[in-house]
Amino acid sequence: MKDYKIAVIPGDGIGKEVIEAALIPIRAAASKHGAKLTETSFDWSCETYLKTGRMMPENGIDTLRDFDSILLGAVGWPKTVPDSVSLHGLLLPIRKQFDLYANIRPHRLLPGISGPLAKSDFDILCIRENTEGEYSGAGGRVHVGTPQEVAVETSIFTRHSVERILRFGFEQARLRRGKLASTTKSNAQKYTMVMWDEITEELAPAYPDVEVTRYHIDALSARMITHPETLDVVVASNLFGDILTDIGAAIQGGLGFAASANINPLGGVPSMFEPVHGSAPDIAGTGAANPIATVWSGAMMLDFLGEREASADLLAALSRITRRTLLLTPDCGGTSNTFSLAREIANAL
Known part of the structure; x- marks a missing residue:
C-alpha cells in the first residue's frame, strides 16, 4: 500500500470544518484503491498570528518540505487580521517558496447543480x-x-x-x-x-x-x-x-464548488490543494459550509499524486450525490450540514 504524507492546514473559519469533513470521503477513496494518507495537522491561522505575531513558524516552509502534498482549508479573518497580513504570511510564501507556479481551477457544472x-x-x-x-x-x-x-x-x-x-x-x-x-x-x-x-x-x-x-x-x-x-x-x-x-x-454554481490546485509540474516539492471560497466568517461554526470544493480539491490532489483511479472514483461519487438536492447543503437548496454531506459522498463510493 502506497503511503502519502499529507500536511493539513485547516486555517481559519469554515476551513476547519470543510477540511475535517472532506477528509472523510478523500480518505475513503484513497483506501478503496490501495493508498493510505498519513496526515499531520498544522494549526497555522490568524488565531496563531494573534498569539505569536506570525501566521506560521519561521521554519514553516522547511517543515512542509518533506510532505507529498498540502491540503489547505482557508486563510483569513479580516475582523482581526488584515488580509494583506494573512495572505502574505501563509498562502503566498508557500506558493512562492515551493515555486508552485501553476494554479489550476476547473469550472463546470456538476450533475444536478444549477448555475x-x-x-x-x-x-x-x-x-x-x-x-x-x-x-x-x-x-x-x-x-x-x-x-x-x-x-x-x-x-x-x-x-x-x-x-x-x-x-x-x-x-x-x-x-x-x-x-x-x-x-x-x-x-x-x-x-x-x-x-x-x-x-x-x-x-x-x-x-x-x-x-x-x-x-x-x-x-x-x-x-x-x-x-x-x-x-x-x-x-x-x-x-x-x-x-x-x-x-x-x-x-458553476458558486464558491462552494471552487476547487483548486497549486502545483509545480516538475515535482520534488509538495504541491498544495485548496478550496478557494475563503473562511466565510458569517457562517463559520454553523455547519452550513459546503465541503464540495474541498472534496473536489482532494480529488485533484489524488490525481496529482498518481492515484488517478481513486480521483476519478471520488469525482464520480460526488457527481452521484449532487443529483440529489436534499442531500446537499443550504446554499444548493438542500437540508444537509457539512459533515452529513461529506459522509453521503463517502457512502457513494
Whole structure:
C-alpha cells in the first residue's frame, strides 16, 4: 500500500470544518484503491498570528518540505487580521517558496447543480500564473500618513515564468479539446502584456494541434458569461487569473464548488490543494459550509499524486450525490450540514 504524507492546514473559519469533513470521503477513496494518507495537522491561522505575531513558524516552509502534498482549508479573518497580513504570511510564501507556479481551477457544472446562466454545457480549465505578475509584492509606500503619501506596486513578469505557464497551458489543451485562450491587456499595458502576447505567438508553432486565441481580459470576462461553452483552457497572469476564476466559480454554481490546485509540474516539492471560497466568517461554526470544493480539491490532489483511479472514483461519487438536492447543503437548496454531506459522498463510493 502506497503511503502519502499529507500536511493539513485547516486555517481559519469554515476551513476547519470543510477540511475535517472532506477528509472523510478523500480518505475513503484513497483506501478503496490501495493508498493510505498519513496526515499531520498544522494549526497555522490568524488565531496563531494573534498569539505569536506570525501566521506560521519561521521554519514553516522547511517543515512542509518533506510532505507529498498540502491540503489547505482557508486563510483569513479580516475582523482581526488584515488580509494583506494573512495572505502574505501563509498562502503566498508557500506558493512562492515551493515555486508552485501553476494554479489550476476547473469550472463546470456538476450533475444536478444549477448555475446563473442558461447555458450548462461548459467545461473550462483556468490556469493562472501563481508566483509573480501583479502579486509579486514589489513596491512600497513613502510619506505614509501625510497628504504627500505615495504607494507604488510593480508587476514583475519574467520571460522564464511567462513561457513556462504558457507551455503548461498548451500541454493541458493537448490533453483536452485542443483550444487555448491566452488573455492579456496589451492594448493598455504595452510592456508586460505585449511580452506575454509575443511569447504566446513564439510558442504556438510548437503546438500545431492547439488552436490559440488571444483575448483582452475585459473581452474574455464577458465571453465567460455569454459564451462559456466556446472556451477550453484559459491561461492568465496572477491577477487576471484570479478575476476570471471567480467568474468561473460563479457560473458553476458558486464558491462552494471552487476547487483548486497549486502545483509545480516538475515535482520534488509538495504541491498544495485548496478550496478557494475563503473562511466565510458569517457562517463559520454553523455547519452550513459546503465541503464540495474541498472534496473536489482532494480529488485533484489524488490525481496529482498518481492515484488517478481513486480521483476519478471520488469525482464520480460526488457527481452521484449532487443529483440529489436534499442531500446537499443550504446554499444548493438542500437540508444537509457539512459533515452529513461529506459522509453521503463517502457512502457513494
